[in-house]
Amino acid sequence: MDPLILSFALVNGLLIGGIYGGVALGLSLIFGVMRVVNFAHGSLLMLALYAAFWLQALAGIDPYASVVVTVPLLFAVGFLIQSVVIAPLIRRESALVVEPLSALLLTAGVYLVIDNLALMAFGPDVRSASTSLALAPLMLGPIPVNMQRLIAFSAAILAAVLLSLWLRSTRLGRAIRATAQNRDAAVLSGIDVPMIYAVTFGIGAALLGLFGSLLATFIPITPQVGLSFGIRSFIVVVLGGIGSIPGSIVGGLVIGVFEALASQFVPATSAAILSLGLFILILLVRPSGLMGRA
Amino acid sequence: MTTARPDRLRSPTVPRPDEIRAPSLPAAPGRRPRDAGTGFGTLGLIALMTLAAMALPLVVTDSYLLHSCIVVLFFAYMATAWNFVCGYVGQLSIGHAMFAGIGGYATVLLFTGLGLSPWLGMPVGGLLAALLSVVVGYPTFRLRGPYFALTTIAFAEMIRIWVENTDTVLGIPLNGAAGLTVPLRGESLAALQFNGKAPYYWVIVGLLAGALTATWWLEHSKLGFYLKAIRGDRDAAESLGISPARYQLVALAISAFMTGIGGGFYAQFFRYVNAERLIGVDLSIDMALMSIIGGQGTVFGPLLGAVLLAPLAEITRGHLGGSLLGLHIVVYGIILMLAVLYLPKGLIAPLRSLLARLGLLGRGGRR
Numbered sequence: 001m002d003p004l005i006l007s008f009a010l011v012n013g014l015l016i017g018g019i020y021g022g023v024a025l026g027l028s029l030i031f032g033v034m035r036v037v038n039f040a041h042g043s044l045l046m047l048a049l050y051a052a053f054w055l056q057a058l059a060g061i062d063p064y065a066s067v068v069v070t071v072p073l074l075f076a077v078g079f080l081i082q083s084v085v086i087a088p089l090i091r092r093e094s095a096l097v098v099e100p101l102s103a104l105l106l107t108a109g110v111y112l113v114i115d116n117l118a119l120m121a122f123g124p125d126v127r128s129a130s131t132s133l134a135l136a137p138l139m140l141g142p143i144p145v146n147m148q149r150l151i152a153f154s155a156a157i158l159a160a161v162l163l164s165l166w167l168r169s170t171r172l173g174r175a176i177r178a179t180a181q182n183r184d185a186a187v188l189s190g191i192d193v194p195m196i197y198a199v200t201f202g203i204g205a206a207l208l209g210l211f212g213s214l215l216a217t218f219i220p221i222t223p224q225v226g227l228s229f230g231i232r233s234f235i236v237v238v239l240g241g242i243g244s245i246p247g248s249i250v251g252g253l254v255i256g257v258f259e260a261l262a263s264q265f266v267p268a269t270s271a272a273i274l275s276l277g278l279f280i281l282i283l284l285v286r287p288s289g290l291m292g293r294a
Numbered sequence: 295m296t297t298a299r300p301d302r303l304r305s306p307t308v309p310r311p312d313e314i315r316a317p318s319l320p321a322a323p324g325r326r327p328r329d330a331g332t333g334f335g336t337l338g339l340i341a342l343m344t345l346a347a348m349a350l351p352l353v354v355t356d357s358y359l360l361h362s363c364i365v366v367l368f369f370a371y372m373a374t375a376w377n378f379v380c381g382y383v384g385q386l387s388i389g390h391a392m393f394a395g396i397g398g399y400a401t402v403l404l405f406t407g408l409g410l411s412p413w414l415g416m417p418v419g420g421l422l423a424a425l426l427s428v429v430v431g432y433p434t435f436r437l438r439g440p441y442f443a444l445t446t447i448a449f450a451e452m453i454r455i456w457v458e459n460t461d462t463v464l465g466i467p468l469n470g471a472a473g474l475t476v477p478l479r480g481e482s483l484a485a486l487q488f489n490g491k492a493p494y495y496w497v498i499v500g501l502l503a504g505a506l507t508a509t510w511w512l513e514h515s516k517l518g519f520y521l522k523a524i525r526g527d528r529d530a531a532e533s534l535g536i537s538p539a540r541y542q543l544v545a546l547a548i549s550a551f552m553t554g555i556g557g558g559f560y561a562q563f564f565r566y567v568n569a570e571r572l573i574g575v576d577l578s579i580d581m582a583l584m585s586i587i588g589g590q591g592t593v594f595g596p597l598l599g600a601v602l603l604a605p606l607a608e609i610t611r612g613h614l615g616g617s618l619l620g621l622h623i624v625v626y627g628i629i630l631m632l633a634v635l636y637l638p639k640g641l642i643a644p645l646r647s648l649l650a651r652l653g654l655l656g657r658g659g660r661r
Contacts, residue, residue, distance in 0.1 A: 112627030
């Protein structure tokens, strides 16, 4: 195999992998704090992609500029989903931890509603947004690097770093971590737990708002696009360690590079099947995930 | 950030339950902790319902109506198969359709490739599904947390996408997104092909009766008691020497076997399989949703859920399908959310207390 082609695949795999990791960040954060697997994760990304598309189609706003709208918009959507749909379930549960399976089913209902409302509202057509910025590929030696992917990749790394710092150093971040560790003790310390949950869900969704805007320029936008990203995110977080922020990025990079390299030898769809094998292998050898604490 | 705590591997010093049982104790038939009478009441009810259902084609001759009945019973069968594992072990599968897919594809391919009768192809497909279920269940049942649920959906979707994009694999034609058709052989019992609807109807009634009986058996078997113990308190069950991973895996394999046979029936009845409908997430969610709405962890709950929901889907699709694509699934999603929030035990619980109040149900009618 030509080393140039392989290194090109490697660079592409790293970029795509970082993006997978960035998309999975919110899923990991929400699970880490609330023990809720958000099945509607991909659907929220789909909403953000459509928001970016319509902002350009109707108001002429460049997808990269639409971040100022999509991020607050998705924060609000996430905040609402948590406080209207999931909060009643958490209130019902007297135990420390929500029964995760009920929450998973509940968010599966959210997924069904959002995806099919989008299908009804936007139709099954494939859409795409384009940016007016001139983004010539960056040459890394002989290897061309797609700028749109590089921007999204950098945003993913930056978002993970900033999120970790924010959780570590701010008052609200500490309150979120305290709630994650022990809900009842957090209540006793005067933390408004329902509010923390809603804010956490909002932040998880707002991250998808960011990636919706950044991915809109090179991802075909359909009402079904969310599920495939959601599934990829599930694999990424389990691989990296559920609830771990750096694990999310590492898991994404591993899957991205593995698929890019494997697809040099087998068709791309078979490479995806091989990544399932990798997934099972890691579950068997290191069930807490690559970056999870055992 | 917190991380999920994986279940530490079972200590090898913990004896297996069959080692605990003193060898001098014979497996006496009367050792069942519950009164057997109630259980056989349930079994009698299954037999009675089966007989009554079998007689239906003698009265109903309208082909469309019979077709709809078959679809409803197919969903009831699939939901019952899903319930066999998910209703009893407290784990959620959102990818059960992959077992249906492997069963359906195997049945068709064995028939077209080797000329194997679907009567044999269906159980072979079921066994392949059980094999796949072990691949999914073995690594994940050892762990606590949502690993099993996430792995089932990940596997099902990846397999669906793979099948949709693969025309041949190792010389076996999968035919990609177009799917496979079952070649017509005319009226043939051996090829499980009939001109009328009634024979298909009898087959699915038979399958459903089998699945209900299997669920009844589970509730009264040692396996069922182990599963209840694991669901109630995993640590306590483990300390008594019950291996959660092992017994959950057994239940999953049986459930996958039944689901695989259901996929084979689907292939024979529609004479067509494709990845989107047979492996897609919609079928997986249908199976889960019907069990949950009806009442998971009960013998008749999934049947009740299917009888209520499958016609609803048929009606909304028929009346609104053309104009409002996806509306019936939105309705489904809302029903699912309301059920999880306000009716976690399913509709069978209030129905039971109503029947009990009317004096139609005996003291032991809890199940």
